[in-house]
Amino acid sequence: MASAHGPADTPGNRPALTQRQRPAGHPAGPPATPDDPDREPPYLDLERLEARAREVLPADVFDYYAGGAETETTLTEAPGAWRAWRLRPRVLRGIAAAQLGTTLLGSEVATPIGVAPWAYQGMAHPDGERATAAGAAAAGALMTVSTSANHSLEEVVGVAPGSPSWFQLYRLHSPGHTDDLARRAGDAGYRALVLTVDLPLLGRRRRDLVSDFALPAGLRLGNHPPVDGAQPRLQAMETPTWTFDEIGRFADVSGLPVVVKGVLRGDDAARCVEAGASAVWVSTHGGRQADPAVSSAYALPEVVEAVGDEAEVYADGGIRNGSDVLTALALGARAVFLGRPTIWGLATGGADGVAAVISGLTEELAHTMVLCGLPDVAAVPRDTVVRAR
Numbered sequence: 001m002a003s004a005h006g007p008a009d010t011p012g013n014r015p016a017l018t019q020r021q022r023p024a025g026h027p028a029g030p031p032a033t034p035d036d037p038d039r040e041p042p043y044l045d046l047e048r049l050e051a052r053a054r055e056v057l058p059a060d061v062f063d064y065y066a067g068g069a070e071t072e073t074t075l076t077e078a079p080g081a082w083r084a085w086r087l088r089p090r091v092l093r094g095i096a097a098a099q100l101g102t103t104l105l106g107s108e109v110a111t112p113i114g115v116a117p118w119a120y121q122g123m124a125h126p127d128g129e130r131a132t133a134a135g136a137a138a139a140g141a142l143m144t145v146s147t148s149a150n151h152s153l154e155e156v157v158g159v160a161p162g163s164p165s166w167f168q169l170y171r172l173h174s175p176g177h178t179d180d181l182a183r184r185a186g187d188a189g190y191r192a193l194v195l196t197v198d199l200p201l202l203g204r205r206r207r208d209l210v211s212d213f214a215l216p217a218g219l220r221l222g223n224h225p226p227v228d229g230a231q232p233r234l235q236a237m238e239t240p241t242w243t244f245d246e247i248g249r250f251a252d253v254s255g256l257p258v259v260v261k262g263v264l265r266g267d268d269a270a271r272c273v274e275a276g277a278s279a280v281w282v283s284t285h286g287g288r289q290a291d292p293a294v295s296s297a298y299a300l301p302e303v304v305e306a307v308g309d310e311a312e313v314y315a316d317g318g319i320r321n322g323s324d325v326l327t328a329l330a331l332g333a334r335a336v337f338l339g340r341p342t343i344w345g346l347a348t349g350g351a352d353g354v355a356a357v358i359s360g361l362t363e364e365l366a367h368t369m370v371l372c373g374l375p376d377v378a379a380v381p382r383d384t385v386v387r388a389r
């Protein structure tokens with residue numbers, strides 16, 4: 001198994017976790033008063049949720065989830081890059097409520113906020129990806145399931161078969177195994193294959209190097225075939241040899257539309273579409289790969305311009321409230337995806353925690369849409385935002 005010195009979004013083995021604390025939730029007791037510091041705020045407070053996750057997770061697991069690569073410049077700058085834009089509200093438009101439902105590659109969703117693929121959800125909650133899938137479905141959101149899931153891709157899609165899911169593909173052991181996985185995703189009912197292309201090598205995550213982070217022993221890798229009874233080695237997940245040719249090939253193998261995740265340049269986006277991509281996903285991998293990389297919020301307009309109407313465009317990285325979502329939609333994204341906010345939701349509240357995060361951000365988006373006189377998330381005009389001065 002690779003350690004954090006080795007590759008993949010993927011640490012090596014380590015002793016079993018001794019503590020798998022589950023969130024206390026709202027402790028029983030007398031009702032909280034407004035001046036009670038432990039009182040739950042009547043809005044989604046992601047900083048507080050992250051602080052709670054830090055309390056319930058082992059320190060090195062929290063750092064694995066929270067951390068970024070190198071100096072963590074990309075990670076740190078991401079939320080601020082969305083806030084470098086300001087809204088230009090429209091008035092007197094007679095809009096009392098906004099349409100929040102949309103379609104993603106033809107699949108209907110109740111919100112343009114989806115769950116990004118993230119690895120090893122079993123470290124955050126015993127039900128891992130199954131709980132996240134249930135939470136996403138409850139919120140009417142699309143879930144993207146990572147190759148590095150602790151449950152198999154069939155188990156996860158089986159949680160909410162009517163709710164759309166996409167499968168994120170890394171290279172697994174060998175081209176043959178990788179193709180098998182792509183085929184299985186098509187057979188299992190996933191609606192798209194997400195090729196993550198920003199991991200030719202694993203980013204150097206200093207926090208993991210310091211903690212010598214490794215996966216808890218016994219943590220199941222749902223999509224990896226057993227290798228002589230041992231946990232498989234994961235270095236193979238790096239994809240230095242992939243080229244644009246993989247896009248059409250994986251579309252053929254899986255029979256699914258391909259979304260290319262991890263694109264930060266217009267020229268690359270155009271080549272992905274030429275090569276057969278149905279969508280391009282602007283992402284810095286949560287600041288875990290090249291660092292300092294341009295923030296998604298800065299790369300998005302260039303990618304949207306390069307792609308035109310030829311493909312859908314999505315974005316992730318540092319999206320932390322409804323106005324960040326609206327900014328991304330105005331800049332041309334059809335949907336956004338959440339990584340860490342769903343991690344903190346899962347760690348502190350299981351499926352309900354994930355649903356609460358997505359619903360909370362969706363409510364903020366709904367509110368901001370009306371304040372800006374906008375009726376429909378699928379038609380947010382570009383001139384809704386302007387760079388802050």
Ligand SMILES: Cc1cc2nc3c(=O)[nH]c(=O)nc-3n(C[C@H](O)[C@H](O)[C@H](O)COP(=O)(O)O)c2cc1C
Nearest residue numbers: 065116117118119146196285286317318338339340
């Ligand atoms: C702990 C962790 C594990 C991740 N694992 C994967 C993965 O397996 N596949 C992938 O394509 N992206 C992975 N990502 C990147 C996310 O899909 C997403 O791009 C990023 O988390 C979005 O940024 P945010 O966390 O600021 O919302 C991971 C991110 C984190 C934080």
